[in-house]
Amino acid sequence: xxxxxxxxxxxxxxxxxxxxxxxxxRYVAGGxxxxxxxxxxxxxxxxxxxxxxxxMAAIEPHADGVRIGALARMSDVADHPAIARGFPVVAQxxxxxxxxxxxxxxxxxxxxxxxxxxxYFRDVAQPCNKRAPGTGCSAIGGDxxxxxxxxxxxxxxxxxxxxxxxxxxAVDAVVHVRGAAGDRTVPFEHFYLLPGSTxxxxxxxxxxELVTAxxxxxxxxxxxxxxxxxxxxxxxEFALVSVAAALDVHAGRVRAARxxxxxxAPVPWRAHDAERVLAxxxxxAATFAAAAAAAARGMRGYxxxxxxxxxxxxxxxxxxxxxxxxx
Amino acid sequence: MSAVAVLxxxxxxxxxxxxxxxxxxxxxxxxxxxIVAAVRAAAGVVS
Numbered sequence: 001x002x003x004x005x006x007x008x009x010x011x012x013x014x015x016x017x018x019x020x021x022x023x024x025x026r027y028v029a030g031g032x033x034x035x036x037x038x039x040x041x042x043x044x045x046x047x048x049x050x051x052x053x054x055x056m057a058a059i060e061p062h063a064d065g066v067r068i069g070a071l072a073r074m075s076d077v078a079d080h081p082a083i084a085r086g087f088p089v090v091a092q093x094x095x096x097x098x099x100x101x102x103x104x105x106x107x108x109x110x111x112x113x114x115x116x117x118x119x120y121f122r123d124v125a126q127p128c129n130k131r132a133p134g135t136g137c138s139a140i141g142g143d144x145x146x147x148x149x150x151x152x153x154x155x156x157x158x159x160x161x162x163x164x165x166x167x168x169x170a171v172d173a174v175v176h177v178r179g180a181a182g183d184r185t186v187p188f189e190h191f192y193l194l195p196g197s198t199x200x201x202x203x204x205x206x207x208x209e210l211v212t213a214x215x216x217x218x219x220x221x222x223x224x225x226x227x228x229x230x231x232x233x234x235x236x237e238f239a240l241v242s243v244a245a246a247l248d249v250h251a252g253r254v255r256a257a258r259x260x261x262x263x264x265a266p267v268p269w270r271a272h273d274a275e276r277v278l279a280x281x282x283x284x285a286a287t288f289a290a291a292a293a294a295a296a297r298g299m300r301g302y303x304x305x306x307x308x309x310x311x312x313x314x315x316x317x318x319x320x321x322x323x324x325x326x327x
Numbered sequence: 328m329s330a331v332a333v334l335x336x337x338x339x340x341x342x343x344x345x346x347x348x349x350x351x352x353x354x355x356x357x358x359x360x361x362i363v364a365a366v367r368a369a370a371g372v373v374s
Contacts, residue, residue: 098351099350099352100332100350100351101351234347235346235347236350236351
């Protein structure tokens with residue numbers, strides 16, 4: 001690890017001033033991501049600003065949903081009755097993430113800001129446009145079994161590793177951001193940026209801006225939601241493909257649907273085409289199969305990850321059956 | 328420590344759940360059969 005300075009923030013304003021003043025400054029909460037990256041020399045911060053003492057850890061149910069503070073721990077959110085009851089996909093995605101020890105440390109803000117697990121990104125000896133813009137993408141034509149089948153570019157085909165982020169897409173989450181000009185909200189679907197020619201830019205946040213909370217909105221589809229994670233081993237592993245499905249079914253018909261995918265794109269991926277197939281259609285296996293086909297349309301592999309296209313189709317069909325209660 | 332937490336947090340104590348809640352303790356510290364049995368014995372599920 002390179003030498004770095006450590007500073008404990010006492011209030012949000014001074015924490016932000018410190019980070020804004022220095023392009024190499026980083027916030028740290030649970031530390032389960034940034035510390036790993038520092039050990040690999042991928043992150044070389046000048047100063048780590050510890051924000052754990054800031055009052056942003058509350059999980060607050062309100063009339064329209066639940067406001068989850070950015071410093072709430074993954075384990076506390078997964079166990080919260082309002083989340084388990086109103087947003088099962090969120091609880092399930094959290095419990096399918098990492099390990100109990102990591103979930104006890106890792107914060108919600110850190111989870112949505114985590115960096116890709118692409119092995120080339122994490123190996124400073126390898127070219128990687130995200131870590132070192134302009135050096136090339138080693139995964140295209142390289143070891144790409146875990147990489148994206150949609151949403152990538154000639155510059156980057158990494159996948160986003162968060163399970164939670166996939167679930168948040170399915171429950172219409174909104175991110176609360178504190179910036180130099182004050183507070184703003186960003187619909188979760190617009191929070192991440194596709195790599196395009198600038199894979200080093202991953203979210204709409206400017207340097208120094210901080211996620212302060214994530215709001216999830218109560219709805220009939222959120223209350224009938226389900227997470228399916230397909231991975232190489234049963235526990236403590238990232239997704240090859242994952243699906244967050246939320247379905248409001250009334251009198252045998254789908255009134256509202258959300259389908260989001262993990263493990264297939266550089267960002268958590270909302271499958272709008274699948275949702276359009278579902279809306280108004282009978283909640284049957286045939287409808288779910290058609291929606292699954294729509295979800296996988298436009299996907300293409302890079303060799304080792306070709307299998308993800310068929311896997312996506314099958315996983316979506318199964319996740320919809322789970323969420324629709326016909327599994 | 329993880330085993331104590333499984334009981335303190337009142338997690339399910341079927342074998343699969345014990346293995347899952349002990350997950351992340353790599354190799355020998357994880358969920359070998361006798362570790363799972365020990366957690367379940369301490370929970371009073373089996374003697």
